[in-house]
Amino acid sequence: MNAAAHSKQPAATPQHGATDTAFTPGFANPVFDSQHVFRMVLDAMAHPGSVRDIATSVEAPGLLQPASAALLLALADLDTPVWIQPGAAGAEHATTTRFLGFHCNCPLTHDASAAAFALIHSPERMPPLSGFRLGEAEYPDRSTTVLMHVQSFDGGPTVQLSGPGIRDRQALSVAGLPAAFWKEWCDNGLLFPLGVDVLFISGCRIAALPRTTRVEA
Amino acid sequence: MNQTADSMQHATAATPPPDPDQREANRHEADSVRARQRWMAVLARASREELEAILGMLPPQPAWQWLRRPETGLAMLQGRAGGSGERFNLGEASITRCTLRTAAARTGVACVLGRDHRHAELAALLDALLQGGESVRLERAIEELAASQSARRELAARKTAATRVDFYTLVRGESA
Amino acid sequence: MYVAVKGGESAIVNSWSLLAETRRGDTAIPELTLAQIRAQMPLAVDRVMGEGSLYDPELAALAIKQAAGDLVEAIFLLRAYRTTLPRLAVSLPLDTARMHIRRRISSAFKDLPGGQVLGPTYDYTQRLLDFKLAAEGQRPAAVQAPEPVAARMPRVTDLLGKEGLIPFEAPPDGDPEPFDLTREPLEFPASRPARLQNLARGDEGFLLALGYSSQRGYSNTHPFAGEIRMGDVAVEVIPDELGFAIDIGDITVTECQSINQFAGSADVAPHFTRGYGLVFGGSERKAMAMALVDRSLRAKEFGEAVNAPAQDEEFVLYHTDNLEASGFVQHLKLPHYVDFQSELELVRKLRARHQAGASTEQKAAA
Numbered sequence: 001m002n003a004a005a006h007s008k009q010p011a012a013t014p015q016h017g018a019t020d021t022a023f024t025p026g027f028a029n030p031v032f033d034s035q036h037v038f039r040m041v042l043d044a045m046a047h048p049g050s051v052r053d054i055a056t057s058v059e060a061p062g063l064l065q066p067a068s069a070a071l072l073l074a075l076a077d078l079d080t081p082v083w084i085q086p087g088a089a090g091a092e093h094a095t096t097t098r099f100l101g102f103h104c105n106c107p108l109t110h111d112a113s114a115a116a117f118a119l120i121h122s123p124e125r126m127p128p129l130s131g132f133r134l135g136e137a138e139y140p141d142r143s144t145t146v147l148m149h150v151q152s153f154d155g156g157p158t159v160q161l162s163g164p165g166i167r168d169r170q171a172l173s174v175a176g177l178p179a180a181f182w183k184e185w186c187d188n189g190l191l192f193p194l195g196v197d198v199l200f201i202s203g204c205r206i207a208a209l210p211r212t213t214r215v216e217a
Numbered sequence: 218m219n220q221t222a223d224s225m226q227h228a229t230a231a232t233p234p235p236d237p238d239q240r241e242a243n244r245h246e247a248d249s250v251r252a253r254q255r256w257m258a259v260l261a262r263a264s265r266e267e268l269e270a271i272l273g274m275l276p277p278q279p280a281w282q283w284l285r286r287p288e289t290g291l292a293m294l295q296g297r298a299g300g301s302g303e304r305f306n307l308g309e310a311s312i313t314r315c316t317l318r319t320a321a322a323r324t325g326v327a328c329v330l331g332r333d334h335r336h337a338e339l340a341a342l343l344d345a346l347l348q349g350g351e352s353v354r355l356e357r358a359i360e361e362l363a364a365s366q367s368a369r370r371e372l373a374a375r376k377t378a379a380t381r382v383d384f385y386t387l388v389r390g391e392s393a
Numbered sequence: 394m395y396v397a398v399k400g401g402e403s404a405i406v407n408s409w410s411l412l413a414e415t416r417r418g419d420t421a422i423p424e425l426t427l428a429q430i431r432a433q434m435p436l437a438v439d440r441v442m443g444e445g446s447l448y449d450p451e452l453a454a455l456a457i458k459q460a461a462g463d464l465v466e467a468i469f470l471l472r473a474y475r476t477t478l479p480r481l482a483v484s485l486p487l488d489t490a491r492m493h494i495r496r497r498i499s500s501a502f503k504d505l506p507g508g509q510v511l512g513p514t515y516d517y518t519q520r521l522l523d524f525k526l527a528a529e530g531q532r533p534a535a536v537q538a539p540e541p542v543a544a545r546m547p548r549v550t551d552l553l554g555k556e557g558l559i560p561f562e563a564p565p566d567g568d569p570e571p572f573d574l575t576r577e578p579l580e581f582p583a584s585r586p587a588r589l590q591n592l593a594r595g596d597e598g599f600l601l602a603l604g605y606s607s608q609r610g611y612s613n614t615h616p617f618a619g620e621i622r623m624g625d626v627a628v629e630v631i632p633d634e635l636g637f638a639i640d641i642g643d644i645t646v647t648e649c650q651s652i653n654q655f656a657g658s659a660d661v662a663p664h665f666t667r668g669y670g671l672v673f674g675g676s677e678r679k680a681m682a683m684a685l686v687d688r689s690l691r692a693k694e695f696g697e698a699v700n701a702p703a704q705d706e707e708f709v710l711y712h713t714d715n716l717e718a719s720g721f722v723q724h725l726k727l728p729h730y731v732d733f734q735s736e737l738e739l740v741r742k743l744r745a746r747h748q749a750g751a752s753t754e755q756k757a758a759a
Binding site for chain 3: 250254257258261262288289290291292293294295296297298299300301302303304305306307308309310311312314316324326328329330331332370371372373374375376377378379380381382383384
């Protein structure tokens with residue numbers, strides 16, 4: 001953890017025996033900012049497939065984007081293990097883990113099936129959804145919320161969503177999803193009440209897929 | 218700040234380097250960590266008033282930047298069954314922590330028991346200043362603080378000692 | 394079934410102001426300060442911190458003041474306040490072997506390295522009310538010995554453990570992260586860490602009674618106080634940005650190691666077994682009771698028959714929390730009007746039937 005610490009500092013004097021901790025700042029107003037983000041996610045989950053701009057000014061270090069950084073700042077803490085998709089450049093990965101470690105204090109896990117939150121920064125290489133934590137019969141909520149970085153919400157293939165929170169149909173365009181995603185999503189739906197929930201993220205915008213949302217073939 | 222075994226945050230120990238220069242550097246690093254641990258313990262045990270007084274005797278400090286504003290929360294305290302066995306969660310304590318960066322690019326960290334934001338702020342600022350190793354006055358003030366904490370402890374220990382039972386007064390002084 | 398009743402809002406608001414006035418009492422009398430409660434009623438503060446499961450003497454003092462001295466109510470207040478604070482860290486395990494000793498005794502072993510140190514104990518006081526305390530202006534001065542107590546006093550159980558006289562308690566492989574009752578629901582069979590955490594937060598009265606029952610024969614422990622120590626231990630955490638442990642201050646704890654006899658079995662030779670109590674502050678009675686109950690709950694581990702309440706895991710662990718107990722008992726004050734009405738109707742019907750049956754019998758007998 002200490003080794004990568006000096007890499008991001010512009011011409012700063014090396015600290016005497018200390019890890020350099022000039023991280024990207026977190027929320028300017030932690031209480032109000034996290035309440036705002038929480039509200040946005042709640043609304044997104046309540047209206048699946050609707051795209052929302054969470055209007056955050058949080059910088060996004062390393063592998064994070066503004067919305068995923070804001071989400072983790074608001075939701076991740078000492079009790080929520082976070083899984084970060086492996087395979088990224090070492091320095092970027094280290095910056096990300098340092099940011100999360102400092103601001104969220106969240107345990108980081110290599111084990112996808114133990115994660116409360118999963119960050120997928122390269123959807124084309126994502127592992128199967130079934131590999132995450134799917135919950136238990138007594139506690140179906142003890143499952144992974146998957147944060148997926150997508151290219152955009154404009155111009156990609158459009159799907160029609162239905163289910164709780166959607167009157168009739170909700171169209172959602174997502175660019176940057178792997179071809180197999182929607183098939184996996186259908187399989188996830190079969191596991192109800194178990195399964196994962198997904199939040200698509202592009203810059204400051206989010207769209208939610210709670211496990212009850214169905215996609216039309 | 219967590220101790221879970223599968224955390225990726227805590228790097229495993231590096232393999233020991235072979236050359237003497239590197240070993241010297243490591244020893245130096247270990248010494249400076251120990252020195253920092255020592256003064257942080259003293260700052261944590263000081264009262265807010267004592268730290269204000271120390272800051273007051275230094276020249277006015279330029280503004281610093283918050284990396285983490287003082288926040289109060291909980292630390293779960295753990296014990297061990299039988300004092301040495303498996304860990305258990307005993308109960309929580311209130312703690313306050315903060316991290317700041319001085320104009321001289323030193324990072325000050327503080328984590329103290331209790332809910333006093335100003336105490337944490339002062340401890341972090343002094344931690345940053347002490348890392349510079351530039352202020353002899355400051356170092357001396359910390360030594361004095363450590364000495365007074367030690368003296369208070371010693372006084373309590375002497376009062377406690379007066380309640381030690383002497384089963385055999387004849388044996389007193391024989392075992393050194 | 395609880396009935397949602399309307400009305401009473403102004404009665405409730407007025408009950409708050411009446412409570413505040415009652416709590417304050419005669420304003421000609423100086424108001425209690427938190428500093429006074431903290432300094433001069435430290436054992437009340439310790440109990441509230443221990444059962445409230447939050448080490449913060451000032452908050453505990455405030456809770457005691459607010460609760461007008463009702464410690465179980467104060468514990469409730471502290472527990473509630475706890476839920477508003479985020480968890481930022483988990484400490485390294487407290488090292489009671491490196492305690493700055495303020496009291497340290499053993500009733501099992503007379504001569505210990507460091508000696509028997511009584512400390513500020515009530516044990517040898519005559520339990521006669523001291524009317525001198527009714528006046529103020531007390532400035533008692535403790536006697537100081539020329540030398541301080543030993544800086545380090547090894548635990549008796551560790552010394553004996555090394556000799557093999559008492560089983561040495563070692564952490565399991567990998568020193569696993571313990572169960573956390575504040576995060577996971579309690580399930581049975583409960584692990585030792587789950588039991589110890591539950592007991593540490595448990596009601597002193599309940600544990601005292603259970604410990605007492607275990608000594609009177611409702612169990613089979615034959616305990617000795619191997620060592621009781623009280624003093625200050627350093628709290629250490631490893632901040633993420635530093636990567637090394639820092640000492641963030643001291644807390645006071647009391648630790649009790651009980652040594653108990655075990656009869657042995659066909660395969661296992663007789664040996665001593667242990668119980669452990671660890672509490673915030675100077676709550677020594679609680680620490681002792683905790684050690685007794687800890688040992689009783691280890692009955693199955695030692696192949697003992699489980700036939701006493703103090704050995705019954707579910708009975709003990711489900712009833713230690715005075716918040717839960719108080720809540721359920723006091724919930725009876727919530728409106729149960731409809732429930733009771735239906736009970737009333739039923740009883741009336743049954744009485745009518747009973748009387749009708751009795752008069753029929755009388756007629757038949759006549």
